[in-house]
Amino acid sequence: VKKKAGKFEKQAKAVKQTAVLGAGIMGGGIAYQSASKGTPILMKDIKEEAVELGLKESRKLFAKQVERKKLTTEQMAEKLTLIRPTLSYGDFGHVDLVVEAVVENPKVKGAVLSEVEGLVSEDTILTSNTSTISITRLAQNLKRPENFCGMHFFNPVHRMPLVEVIRGEKTGDAAVAATVAYARAMGKTPIVVNDCPGFLVNRVLFPYFGGFSLLVEQGADFQRVDKVMEKFGWPMGPAYLLDVVGMDTAVHANEVMAEGFPDRMARDGKTAIQVMYENERLGQKNDKGFYAYE
Numbered sequence: 246v247k248k249k250a251g252k253f254e255k256q257a258k259a260v261k262q263t264a265v266l267g268a269g270i271m272g273g274g275i276a277y278q279s280a281s282k283g284t285p286i287l288m289k290d291i292k293e294e295a296v297e298l299g300l301k302e303s304r305k306l307f308a309k310q311v312e313r314k315k316l317t318t319e320q321m322a323e324k325l326t327l328i329r330p331t332l333s334y335g336d337f338g339h340v341d342l343v344v345e346a347v348v349e350n351p352k353v354k355g356a357v358l359s360e361v362e363g364l365v366s367e368d369t370i371l372t373s374n375t376s377t378i379s380i381t382r383l384a385q386n387l388k389r390p391e392n393f394c395g396m397h398f399f400n401p402v403h404r405m406p407l408v409e410v411i412r413g414e415k416t417g418d419a420a421v422a423a424t425v426a427y428a429r430a431m432g433k434t435p436i437v438v439n440d441c442p443g444f445l446v447n448r449v450l451f452p453y454f455g456g457f458s459l460l461v462e463q464g465a466d467f468q469r470v471d472k473v474m475e476k477f478g479w480p481m482g483p484a485y486l487l488d489v490v491g492m493d494t495a496v497h498a499n500e501v502m503a504e505g506f507p508d509r510m511a512r513d514g515k516t517a518i519q520v521m522y523e524n525e526r527l528g529q530k531n532d533k534g535f536y537a538y539e
């Protein structure tokens with residue numbers, strides 16, 4: 246599945262102005278990382294409060310850099326101006342690359358991607374930060390599928406080095422090249438992977454979440470499981486990781502995986518993760534998940 250990213254970079258078109266759709270956990274993180282490394286980014290959401298929260302999180306992260314003397318307050322102010330929060334598509338005509346990071350729902354993503362494709366210029370690269378939905382599937386209603394690929398960041402964006410660049414059936418080399426180059430400019434390590442539900446990382450991670458859920462359903466104490474997995478050497482256990490990911494995103498992503506791999510990923514009855522979701526225990530995003538947060 247894995248291919249070297251390097252060979253595409255020579256063909257890369259310059260990515261000078263970018264945009265992210267969605268200012269949530271991921272969209273906000275992508276905006277921060279882009280600005281932090283000097284590429285201007287429009288951050289668009291449909292909710293004012295989401296855009297405000299996205300900006301607040303970025304401000305917090307930059308402030309930490311100032312505290313650690315890695316940035317001056319002037320540099321922080323300058324970097325913050327690179328993030329342009331918006332509720333409209335006003336300036337999208339001048340964007341070189343768009344990262345779609347709205348909710349993990351194929352219909353919503355399809356509609357948002359078609360909408361933005363009609364507004365950007367013909368050579369703008371469109372990418373999706375989807376966790377699991379096949380890029381070929383998301384490209385189905387696009388007029389220029391050759392300009393579209395996956396750009397899958399991990400959470401928290403500013404700390405996780407990997408970015409999966411996913412090549413759909415119709416993705417062209419120029420789209421892969423520009424996306425790889427932008428990922429590198431953001432200080433990340435891109436890998437180019439072929440398309441399938443879950444790509445590479447989540448094909449490994451979601452069966453692991455499934456195994457954890459089953460243990461809990463059979464009576465295991467989630468805190469003990471977390472402690473054991475930490476001793477095993479993982480930086481955090483599955484319950485804590487699910488709180489970071491968000492139970493809503495995990496449930497929606499798992500549905501896509503179950504549809505793609507019914508023999509391995511589909512389950513009868515509700516999983517512990519679904520029960521958490523239905524009880525609005527979403528994780529860190531609403532301060533209550535497996536653990537409680539302030």
Ligand code: NAD
Nearest residue numbers: 267268269270271290291295346347348349375376400490
């Ligand atoms: P989130 O719920 O925190 O944010 C989603 C944001 O999208 C919300 O602010 C919502 O208002 C906004 N939105 C909805 N419709 C929109 C539209 N039409 N235009 C603009 N904004 C719109 O979700 P998230 O965790 O940031 O996930 C976003 C995407 O990133 C999903 O596809 C998810 O699978 C993927 N992802 C998530 C993680 C994770 O750990 N949470 C990791 C990697 C990838």
